[in-house]
Amino acid sequence: MILDRHARPLGTLRLSVTDRCNLRCRYCMPEDEYVWLPSESILSQGELVRLARIFVGLGAREVRVTGGEPLLRADLEAIVLGIAGVEGLADLALTTNGVLLADRAEALARAGLHRVTISLDTLRPERARALSRTTRLEDVLRGLRATQKAGLSGTKINAVVMRGVNEDEIGDLLELGRGHGAEVRFIEYMDVGGATRWSLADVVSREEILSAIANRFGTPARVDPHGSLAPAERFRLPDGTVFGVVASTTAPFCGSCDRSRVTADGVWLTCLYAEQGQSLRAPLREGASDETLAELIRLRWTARADRGAEERLRLPAREALVPISRLRADPHREMHTRGG
Ligand code: SF4
Numbered sequence: 001m002i003l004d005r006h007a008r009p010l011g012t013l014r015l016s017v018t019d020r021c022n023l024r025c026r027y028c029m030p031e032d033e034y035v036w037l038p039s040e041s042i043l044s045q046g047e048l049v050r051l052a053r054i055f056v057g058l059g060a061r062e063v064r065v066t067g068g069e070p071l072l073r074a075d076l077e078a079i080v081l082g083i084a085g086v087e088g089l090a091d092l093a094l095t096t097n098g099v100l101l102a103d104r105a106e107a108l109a110r111a112g113l114h115r116v117t118i119s120l121d122t123l124r125p126e127r128a129r130a131l132s133r134t135t136r137l138e139d140v141l142r143g144l145r146a147t148q149k150a151g152l153s154g155t156k157i158n159a160v161v162m163r164g165v166n167e168d169e170i171g172d173l174l175e176l177g178r179g180h181g182a183e184v185r186f187i188e189y190m191d192v193g194g195a196t197r198w199s200l201a202d203v204v205s206r207e208e209i210l211s212a213i214a215n216r217f218g219t220p221a222r223v224d225p226h227g228s229l230a231p232a233e234r235f236r237l238p239d240g241t242v243f244g245v246v247a248s249t250t251a252p253f254c255g256s257c258d259r260s261r262v263t264a265d266g267v268w269l270t271c272l273y274a275e276q277g278q279s280l281r282a283p284l285r286e287g288a289s290d291e292t293l294a295e296l297i298r299l300r301w302t303a304r305a306d307r308g309a310e311e312r313l314r315l316p317a318r319e320a321l322v323p324i325s326r327l328r329a330d331p332h333r334e335m336h337t338r339g340g
Contacts, residue, residue: 003336004270004304010297011062011258013055013093015048016339017079018068018264023097025121027160028194028335031324033263035331041265045075049082051262052089054294058301061090064117066339068264071100077111084112092116092162095158095339099136101143105150115154116147122166123176131165144180147179156184157245161204164188170209171216172176178241185232185244192272192310193333194324200318206247210235213243231257252309260301261339267332270300273308277332 019037021029043051052063058097061290070076076094079145091114098118104115120140121129128137147155151281152308157177168184177184186209191198213220215234223242231253232244247253261269266281278300283293312318322333331337 002298002301004301006255006305006307008304009172009257009258010055010059010260010301012064012260013052013060013062014064014066014259014261014339015052015074015083016068016262016264016337017048017070017076017322018042018067020072020338021067021069021336022072022099022134023069024098025119025160026131026165026197026235027162027189030195030197034334034336035328037163037263037265037331037337041281043264043266043281043284045079045082047266048079050284050290051266051280051293052083053086054290054297056086056088058294058297059288061088062093063089063091064093064095064339066095068336068339069095069097069099071096071104071242071258077104077107080108080113081111082111091115093154095119096143097132098140098143099134100139101260102139104145105143105146109152115152115156117156117158118144118182119160120144120173120176121159121161122169124169126141127166127169131162131250139307144182148181152259153181156323157182157184158187158246159184160187160189161221163202163204166201167194167204167212168206170212172241174213174241177243183244185235185246187246188247188249190309191318191321192335193327193338194335196320196324196327198320203249205250206233206328207247207250208274209216209245213237217241231259248309250313252307252313254307257306262335263332263339265303268297268300269332270304271306271308272335272338273312274306275333 095117189203218238219246223234234244267277269277
């Protein structure tokens with residue numbers, strides 16, 4: 001196991017397989033046009049699996065395949081199959097908006113995927129149109145049902161809660177999860193790159209989320225009071241339903257953050273808020289050995305001191321992280337490139 005300067009292990013790898021997305025969620029991709037990563041820079045299936053193997057060899061136990069929208073990759077099943085075969089990997093999950101999931105859940109389960117996290121912020125078609133510019137809400141729900149049919153357990157639903165947008169659906173989303181064996185996680189709206197319209201006034205805090213839930217279902221009790229490395233604080237309702245709250249904006253969890261991200265073009269970022277990353281694609285394509293790549297990662301992780309969200313919390317005034325001009329100049333600052 002390798003530790004960073006705050007004794008945090010290299011534990012979870014978020015591996016982005018594409019920067020493209022078929023939705024345009026207001027909290028992530030609110031603009032009309034984007035600068036995309038050049039297609040020749042996107043890592044191949046073999047390159048992605050090789051990187052996953054090197055990270056697991058260094059102690060990472062969990063890989064989250066992410067995007068953009070990972071189901072836009074036609075070879076996703078092959079990528080999953082390759083990563084699932086990596087020795088020492090304990091958990092392999094896919095983060096998706098679910099639109100294209102229904103027809104592929106079974107093949108992904110067969111390829112060795114352990115579980116799926118579906119992003120779903122509203123159950124109302126007109127809101128889905130306004131919030132994510134999609135008319136395919138029903139397909140997302142089909143995708144959710146398909147995970148059950150494919151025998152995938154541990155499904156999660158991630159819902160970003162925004163004031164004046166969907167905070168009145170917290171209870172309905174919780175009930176949807178309960179009815180489908182999925183744990184719902186409510187996520188505070190974050191001021192990350194890409195969230196160019198972010199404002200503190202639009203953040204529905206952990207306390208507000210918990211109080212909305214308590215009002216409808218009774219007071220939830222904390223699960224795992226001593227916490228794990230998972231970003232979500234978990235709670236149990238009186239009827240046994242478990243849900244999570246990810247308070248990234250008002251109560252960040254940098255102190256236990258074991259995750260890093262590789263973009264679809266092979267840039268490794270040790271924090272969601274990092275200004276710059278380390279290109280792994282260059283050495284990968286220049287013929288570096290596994291040992292050389294592993295040493296590069298080890299050196300950078302042991303020097304890691306990132307606590308991006310905590311630093312944001314200390315700012316006297318807070319606004320969107322990166323102006324649109326800088327996002328256009330460097331799409332690596334975009335959350336949809338960094339894998340959320
Ligand atoms: S802000 Fe950075 S260090 Fe803090 S939890 Fe997020 S990724 Fe980890």
